[in-house]
Amino acid sequence: MRTAFEYIDIADGCSIRVYHRQLQRIPFELHHHPEYELTLTLNSQGTRYVGDSVCHYADNDLVLVPPDLPHTWSSKRAIVEHRPQQAIVLWFGGEWARRLASCCPEFAPLLTLLRRAGCGLAFAADAAARACALRGKLLSPQPRQRLSAALELLCLLADADAQALASPGAFQPPSPGRPSGHQPERINRVLATIDACFAERLTPGRLAAAGNLSVRSLNRYFRQHLGESVGQYLARVRIGHACRLLADTAQPVSAIAGHVGFASIANFNRRFRAMKSMSPAAYRKAFREGGQATDGQALDRRPLSLERRGESRGR
Known part of the structure; x- marks a missing residue:
């Protein structure tokens, strides 16, 4: 099965x-x-x-x-x-x-x-x-x-x-030509590029080339294996790095936005609030008042790769 x-x-x-x-x-x-x-x-x-x-x-x-x-x-x-x-x-x-x-x-x-x-x-x-x-x-x-x-x-x-x-015997090794791990090797190369170059301008074409994929296949693979779009994944990586800078440094929010790859402070604030349910300034304040910032991950939200298949299907 x-x-x-x-x-x-x-x-x-x-x-x-x-x-x-x-x-x-x-x-x-x-x-x-x-x-x-x-x-x-x-x-x-x-x-x-x-x-x-x-x-x-x-x-x-x-x-x-x-x-x-x-x-x-x-x-x-x-x-x-x-x-x-x-x-x-x-x-x-x-x-x-x-x-x-x-x-x-x-x-x-x-x-x-x-x-x-x-x-x-x-x-x-x-x-x-x-x-x-x-x-x-x-x-x-x-x-x-x-x-x-x-x-x-x-x-x-x-x-x-x-x-x-x-x-x-319940563990079956991958068949020849089938990738092991949790993403195909081409996607792994794209993820490695994002991890190393997240602060740079990463166009769909550049990321697709890193995995030797078409842009259409790149988007399809991300939806299939990660449960989210390329843009959503890239934003999540950038926001994660921003969280560490907000917690560990006194850099202005505008500077942090630029350091993690956001050309627009307005876009950074919007993305941050959507993912963390608070502004960057509020996150920094909450973290400094005793590490009480939440992780932005609801305990009742299932992983995206199964959530997208519909709630009728199970865990």
Whole structure:
């Protein structure tokens, strides 16, 4: 069965992403992504698919899925009728976890967890109960509180009782000529160009040439693999760099706009407000008053690559 690729967009200034979904039914949608995924499913029962593992699940289902392993949940009914079924999803990168463990001995359990998670893990009831106890912090509007709760939970799960799910044969290597990773190699070259030259004038033609693509194919590939247009992605990269300059320097907003590639301060302000729900000046003020600026990523917004397929289709 064909699986959908899910592009996980982690907000600038954040190490992880948390997604809180509430709906009447969890529909089947088999998908994969290069991040680790920890999912706590509440008030729901049905069938869980992880690789070649097909199991019944019920309330407080806590599962860790490794990168690029197809998975989905498909519910039959809510346990408590007339109340929404919920999924609290935590995404994080394996390289991020390994770097953290290498520089901070306190987080060495993360390495144990990654080693155990190779085929996916379904955790026992006591671990799920601990995850439930932390859900308030996991769903905090403040990125630092979410990160603190996530690290506490992941370290706790390193030695928690769990059942391995998929068999090693569930991982199928890419066929010859098919790119590995989460974007085709041509798109990777375009992304590398954007990362290196974001402050320059990047026309669609220049970016298309970097990937040996037509402009039409470039736009189509971005929509398909990243869930947004080239212009939206480029603006998000520039705004991310602007956020760091606003937080770390005293440069005027107008100067920062120019440094990150915006020729017009009006366009910069408009784009910034659209992405962060506040002006650049308000962002700087909020950050300096104790790091309380939000990350601009709503916890109830699904990743763009699946959101564009329609809410009727599932996680």
